[in-house]
Amino acid sequence: MSVESVHKPQTGDGLPGDRFLDREEGWLRFNQRVLELAEDTDIPLLERTRFLAIFASNLDEFFMVRVAGLKRRLATGVALSSPSGHHPRALLERIAEVTHELMLRHAQCFHESVSPSLVKAGIRIxxxxxxxxxxxxxxxxxxxxxxxxxxxxxxxxxxxxxxxxxxxxxxxxxxxxxxxxxxxxxxxxxxxxxxxxxxxxxxxxxxxxxxxxxxxxxxxxxxxxxxxxxxxxxxxxxxxxxxxxxxxxxxxxxxxxxxxxxxxxxxxxxxxxxxxxxxxxxxxxxxxxxxxxxxxxxxxLNLAGLDQIADLDRPELKYSPMVPVEPRSLTQEDFFATLRERELLVQHPYESFATTTERFIAQAATDPKVVAIKQTLYRTSGDSPIVESLIEAARAGKEVVALVEIKARFDERNNIQWSRKLEDAGCHVVYGVVGLKTHCKLALVVRQEEDGDLRRYCHVGTGNYNPKTAKGYEDMGLFSAEREVGEDLSDLFNHLTGVSRKKHYRRLLVAPHGLRQALMRQIQHEMNNHLQGKPARIRIKVNSLVDEEIIDALYDASRVGVPIDLWVRGSCVLRPGIPELSETIRVRSILGRFLEHSRVFIFENGGEPQVYIGSADLMPRNLDRRVEALIRVVDAGQRMRLVGMMDLAMADSTSSWHMDPDGNWTRFTHDAAGTPLLDLQNTLRGDRHLRVVDA
The missing domain is CATH 3.30.1840.10 (Polyphosphate kinase middle domain)
Incomplete structure (x- = not known):
């Protein structure tokens, strides 16, 4: 579809009728970017082998969920056209066309590039x-x-x-x-x-x-x-x-x-x-x-099994070892004492999950002054130290509430098994809110202080409490002992375990009853500021951008001139760079050693950025059918750290994929002179100052 075609029919609000791309093809183009990593001969050989396995595994899930959903709509007669205007039958035909092409390209990469290279390295299939x-x-x-x-x-x-x-x-x-x-x-x-x-x-x-x-x-x-x-x-x-x-x-x-x-x-x-x-x-x-x-x-067939080859003990064919650091502010043995002094922002896997998140729950479990622990669990490993800490806390007589999302896709069986293990240990296990998936990443620790008062210590994250994926997923977490954060988490946990429709929080934005409206207000605020000549800009990092209402609001902001930077790992149905619609919008994607998983929202706010991190992608399911939470980051140094990371990711000097108006992605790894562009993940991994800002 050409750029010109976007300006054909228009809606009642003046927006082009075909302003959305197909979500399914957008996801396939994400998997194509994974395949391009397998094709990249500058990447260590066994890592390329693993990217081949990831591509195959991703494609399995795409068929089991997305293609299955389209076929179910056809079979049940609910065959409404997609936001892009395409009928499910046409979408399935296009999916088959693109998938056939990608599967053959995947096989070609294995047979003509990766397999011969493995042979040269002494590894033969x-x-x-x-x-x-x-x-x-x-x-x-x-x-x-x-x-x-x-x-x-x-x-x-x-x-x-x-x-x-x-x-x-x-x-x-x-x-x-x-x-x-x-x-x-x-x-x-x-x-x-x-x-x-x-x-x-x-x-x-x-x-x-x-x-x-x-x-x-x-x-x-x-x-x-x-x-x-x-x-x-x-x-x-x-x-x-x-x-x-x-x-x-x-x-x-x-x-x-x-x-x-x-x-x-x-x-x-x-x-x-x-x-x-x-x-x-x-x-x-x-x-x-x-x-x-x-x-x-x-x-x-089934090259997802190449993980077995990628796991071989050949360190010279892999990325160099990753050694997470401990935040410098965690100099005290008492984690709670650190949080009484300041909030702590961490980014995994660059900063250790074990010495921050796991340590936080472990210390709560053994501290005799802790009286209660409440935590959401969406995906975790069965042998997780966090689950063991919750069990230890319950056995020690503490009040332990675990809100387990047993409907987490493809983890349902595992979640049922270890939720029963928690129940057997005396934990109160709750299975979320009827009709909604609980996707937010929250932990609340209630501790009796020396003066006899109760104080709440909190963690709000962007990723699951899973020590295994924390080694390969890029995620963030904010630890806080601030009163307003503690009150927010108490209110939210009471909503999750009880019955309420609370919409307004102090530092949290919570779906499904308030997050969408809050984001729309923030976008409108940036438009107003720009029209008044005040600093205005929107920066967003998400895994997927497919929500039509949010996209239309971003189009409106772009049409009045607000600069918008979107860092999207996966599917994006917004069309960037179209005159009079989205010419101020840039969309980038970064894939690499670590799976970019954190969600970050930055609104310029007249020069005093409003910055949020949390669990929500910009999808209807996240905004309307899940319990999600974003937390506002208030520390000036932490805000500037996140702004700096976003600007670095969007810079033309950084290696990334650039999206064009037709949904195609072009990878840029070298400048015009042939010099390699900056690798964001290697930079964050090696630059301690970017990751840790002292108070």
Missing amino acids: VRWNELSEAERQHMQRFFRRSIYPVLTPFAVDPAHPFPYISGRSLNLAVTVRDPHTGRRMFARIKVPSVLSRFIDLGEDRFVPVEDVISAHLPQLFEGMEILEHHAFRVTRNADLEVDEDETDDLVQSLENELLRRRFGPLVRLEVEETISESVLEILREELGAEEEEIYRVPGP
């Missing part, structure tokens, strides 16, 4: 016909011992209907012939998920597990002639639907829905490009796959 005789004999023994016992071949005939193919499973389609009768039969073998994606041959040589199984098919179909075999893979709708108003037990209903997830409708069929038409026709007919749902790619 070999197919069965490349194995030595000794390796084949070793695999024969391994097959009998470790693979054969868990395999179950399923024949298809009048007595054996076509078996169910579970989502994301790797399978073999096998055609055999009975030499006595000449009858041909079809069979399916599922590759058990307990097996490694690649079988380790030793000395950094690996063979795909399906190759080992294929080589031993005569043992599975003894007395039969193996005619052909082909790998295939199915992706299914994995979104969950639980009517919270109609269930008496949310956990039980969710567990039942999880059992049904594996039986969701097909949304993609992946096959190796060598598959015969006769076998593909069987799969197409039995699985009910439409032509646009079939993806023929060079094998091996």
Whole structure:
């Protein structure tokens, strides 16, 4: 779609009718940027391998959720056009076109660039016909011992209907012939998920597990002639639907829905490009796959399993070790004493999650003066030190309230398991607000001070309380013992565990009852300031920008001349740089070693910036259907730190992707003279002054 086309039909408010891009294609272009990192030969080899795995895993989730949602709308007759004006059928056709292109490009990157480079580094993924005789004999023994016992071949005939193919499973389609009768039969073998994606041959040589199984098919179909075999893979709708108003037990209903997830409708069929038409026709007919749902790619399939290769102990092929620092202001052993003196802003993984967030909860658990801990948990690991600290606190007799979001997509089962562990220890576990997901990242510690008064110590974050992802996700957290922050968190937790519709807080902006309106007021305030000749500017960092009302407000601000800088990691449906609509808007994206995950909102406010950090992206679900929280940063040094980070990210001297009006992204890594541009993450990692501002 051209820039000119944006000025065709207009809405009643004077805005172009096709001012929004497609969200789905925007997300695919984000994954394309991930793929471009895998293609970048300046990045360490095993990190490129990991980016190939991330691309494949991301694409799985895209089909399971976004594509599945479009197909469900078509199937149920709710086929309304998207904000871009495209019908779901047209969107699905465009998704198929772009995805086919990206999957082939992904395979090409693996076969023509990453795999040959791995070979040069002494790491080989070999197919069965490349194995030595000794390796084949070793695999024969391994097959009998470790693979054969868990395999179950399923024949298809009048007595054996076509078996169910579970989502994301790797399978073999096998055609055999009975030499006595000449009858041909079809069979399916599922590759058990307990097996490694690649079988380790030793000395950094690996063979795909399906190759080992294929080589031993005569043992599975003894007395039969193996005619052909082909790998295939199915992706299914994995979104969950639980009517919270109609269930008496949310956990039980969710567990039942999880059992049904594996039986969701097909949304993609992946096959190796060598598959015969006769076998593909069987799969197409039995699985009910439409032509646009079939993806023929060079094998091996399921390259999300390349994580196994990326995890090899070859430090010379990876990023240099990351050693988080401890904020200089944390000089006192007593974390609470530090917070009584000043608020603390931290940025992970540059600053240690273990010595800040984990330490905060751990000290609260063991401090005899702490009487209560309240915390939201959206995603965390089952062996999390934070969960263990909450259990320890409850066993010590403290009041512990854990607000667990068991509807966190793809973490539902894990969250149910460790929430029961918390309950068994005596914690009060609450499952959020009916009809909403609780996505905010909050911790509240109530402590009795020396004078006998109760004081609240708080943490508001942008990321999950997860020690594993905190090593690879860029996130921020603000610790505070200020009275107004404590009162805000008390009010919000009372809202989450009780019943209220509180809209107004002191330093928090909270969705769904107040955040959208507050952001709209801030944008309008910048417009008014600009028209009055006062300093005005908007800087926003989010993972996704797809909310139409917010985007229209940004368009309005741009039309009066407000400079707007948008740092968007993922999908962005706003069109930047269009004359008379968005010519003052710049959109950048930064991807790299760490997943940019924090959300930052900065409004110039006449020269005294209003700065917020928090959990909310600019999406309808975040603003209208989730409990989200942004906190206003008041310390002048911390505000300038965040302003400086935003300006550095948006600078033309910084390596990033630039978005054009048609939704295309161009990567800039070198200047006109060929000099490498500044790498933001390396700069933040190495420049302690940028990350830590002393009082």
